[in-house]
Amino acid sequence: MTHDETTADAVAGPGGTPPGPSPVRHDPTVDPVFSDGEATSAADPAPSGAQAASPDPSFSAEPGTPADQPSDPAPAHPVEPSGEVTPTFSGPPEPATATGGSTAAVPVGDVEPLFAEPAAGDDRGPAGPPPASPAGPSVVDDPARSTEEPPAAAAATLPPELAEAARTLFGDRLDLAAAYAELLATDGVVRGLIGPREAPRMWERHLLNCAAMAERIPEGASVLDVGSGAGLPGLVLAIARPDLTVTLVEPLARRTAFLVEAVQQLGLTRTVRVLRGRAEEAAAGTRDTAPLSADIVTARAVAALDRLAAWCLPLAVPGGRLVALKGASAAEEIAEHAGAVTRLGGGEPELHRCGVGVIDPPAVVIEVVRERVVAPVRKKGPKRSRGGRRRGGPGRDR
Numbered sequence: 001m002t003h004d005e006t007t008a009d010a011v012a013g014p015g016g017t018p019p020g021p022s023p024v025r026h027d028p029t030v031d032p033v034f035s036d037g038e039a040t041s042a043a044d045p046a047p048s049g050a051q052a053a054s055p056d057p058s059f060s061a062e063p064g065t066p067a068d069q070p071s072d073p074a075p076a077h078p079v080e081p082s083g084e085v086t087p088t089f090s091g092p093p094e095p096a097t098a099t100g101g102s103t104a105a106v107p108v109g110d111v112e113p114l115f116a117e118p119a120a121g122d123d124r125g126p127a128g129p130p131p132a133s134p135a136g137p138s139v140v141d142d143p144a145r146s147t148e149e150p151p152a153a154a155a156a157t158l159p160p161e162l163a164e165a166a167r168t169l170f171g172d173r174l175d176l177a178a179a180y181a182e183l184l185a186t187d188g189v190v191r192g193l194i195g196p197r198e199a200p201r202m203w204e205r206h207l208l209n210c211a212a213m214a215e216r217i218p219e220g221a222s223v224l225d226v227g228s229g230a231g232l233p234g235l236v237l238a239i240a241r242p243d244l245t246v247t248l249v250e251p252l253a254r255r256t257a258f259l260v261e262a263v264q265q266l267g268l269t270r271t272v273r274v275l276r277g278r279a280e281e282a283a284a285g286t287r288d289t290a291p292l293s294a295d296i297v298t299a300r301a302v303a304a305l306d307r308l309a310a311w312c313l314p315l316a317v318p319g320g321r322l323v324a325l326k327g328a329s330a331a332e333e334i335a336e337h338a339g340a341v342t343r344l345g346g347g348e349p350e351l352h353r354c355g356v357g358v359i360d361p362p363a364v365v366i367e368v369v370r371e372r373v374v375a376p377v378r379k380k381g382p383k384r385s386r387g388g389r390r391r392g393g394p395g396r397d398r
């Protein structure tokens with residue numbers, strides 16, 4: 001896959017040329033409709049579908065701009081003009097092309113986003129106070145340290161009973177994973193990106209589950225993580241798998257600000273970039289950004305399978321895959337949405353269990369291969385007369 005130099009302006013992070021999601025042709029197959037339960041901002045009320053015509057940069061990682069909202073109703077103008085957009089990524093090695101996978105499995109477990117309920121402050125511009133400087137990775141519970149650490153940070157320590165699984169999944173990157181856990185539990189909580197109650201189950205429900213997905217991702221693949229939020233699963237995958245090149249796609253400003261800083265603090269700038277925008281924009285490209293694609297498109301807790309396929313399949317290279325971390329309802333989702341997925345150019349959705357014998361319960365993913373590039377479905381607009389006026393419309397005052 002070729003690197004996409006033209007996306008440099010779309011990327012945020014610490015300096016350099018962006019990496020490799022390759023351009024793919026525009027395929028806005030369906031109307032985006034948002035359903036992930038995030039609060040809708042009155043500040044961003046425009047209808048969907050107009051992103052390509054937006055005069056504003058659609059991607060930005062400028063911390064400090066008001067966050068947009070990806071949820072219903074879908075904003076057409078999801079990203080405010082945010083001033084400076086800094087190319088941030090040094091190009092990693094070219095990723096390999098994805099290969100499909102196929103083993104049957106059964107659904108187990110639940111998938112929960114890391115976020116607290118969106119606070120009123122989620123629309124605030126500045127990303128809050130500067131990040132806490134983690135005192136260092138807390139890989140295992142250490143009573144001697146716990147009194148000296150902020151409660152949230154201490155709560156994110158790796159429980160001893162999960163240490164073996166964590167070592168298996170993160171290998172020699174376990175300290176990095178621990179640093180990320182601590183960042184989430186400190187800065188993430190302070191900024192309202194995650195609820196304090198999530199901290200104690202950070203490893204069990206979030207980091208380990210996400211890391212288990214890595215087994216479904218081929219060596220050297222390019223990955224686009226849609227709706228990364230505070231970095232799940234994309235940042236976790238980048239930590240566990242330094243061979244991957246990962247693009248975190250997230251429309252909300254406060255979250256992208258956090259992501260950019262996390263990438264910098266964790267020293268992942270060589271393999272991770274942050275793109276502020278919606279999946280639909282990333283796939284379609286904008287005035288300032290070329291359409292993106294990747295071997296693997298990941299998502300967790302973003303939308304139901306039909307919507308997810310509509311957003312994510314256009315981001316996968318032909319033959320690439322959507323790998324969505326799901327929960328107990330995965331089988332039902334497949335039964336309900338397989339038809340829609342096929343119409344969107346996807347193959348038969350497959351259910352896989354990841355981390356069998358490592359985490360209990362294993363993580364459940366739904367995978368869909370992008371088998372066909374379907375023709376864009378254009379939304380019908382109001383008919384216009386030759387003069388460009390809408391027929392039957394109010395017309396000009398006479």
Ligand SMILES: C[S@@+](CC[C@H](N)C(=O)[O-])C[C@H]1O[C@@H](n2cnc3c(N)ncnc32)[C@H](O)[C@@H]1O
Binds near residue numbers: 032227231232278
């Ligand atoms: C419930 S959160 C889950 C975040 C993270 N994946 C996790 O598991 O913790 C859903 C995320 O999807 C993002 N999102 C919603 N619609 C999106 C879209 N069309 N494109 C990209 N991201 C979107 C939201 O901004 C939000 O951060």
